[in-house]
Amino acid sequence: MSTRKCKLLARICSAVWGSPGTRRNIAEHYIASSVRVIVKSSRGQVCVLASSPGADPVHRHERQQESTVKTAVEHDLYPAGKAGDTIEAVRKAAADCHACPLWKNATQTVFGEGPSHAPIMLVGEQPGDQEDLMGRPFVGPAGRLLSQALASSGIPREEAYVTNAVKHFKFALRGKRRLHKKPVDDEIIACNQWLRREIELVTLACS
16 A cells, blocks of 8 residues: 555545544544455455544454355345346345334435446445435545545545445434434444455455
8 A cells, every 4th residue: 555545545434534522513423433444455355444443344243244144145135146236236125124123214225326437435334314315325424524524535426435344224213303223233234245256346346
């Protein structure tokens, strides 16, 4: 990885996470607690540059996932592996995913977006209210903060691939408001194959 890229990525980590004293609102707290930055080596290998404490949507619960995915495949709930070899093909397949109950109350699947040859991938926890309505990742308050952090680091938003570990919005109703509710292990595991397929395809594009 070039020295210039390392410096840029160090800057975005600083801009996104900063220090506890700089977290002024809920959007900043969400970014600080949920986002991982994933980059690729010159050989196309995926590595995690940095992540905030406790945020691990990619490798979390791997041992649990193996048996869960095996059962899901038997029931044809995991079409990610046979969806195709492009991001668009996998996105189309994910739109009909019913592998966990979250799809029942969500407006739609919110899949990742960005160039398949992106040198950097950012993985959040799950889409929020605005993302659920628009069908795009990171377009709400947290997304605006992320765009600012990328811009301040000299990385155009359109050059990054952004996605979430969970593809449907999980929420609790408070009157008319839909408030973010943290996904549980089974929901993260159910979506993990979609995330892994995204990582594989974005990685292959620059290997």
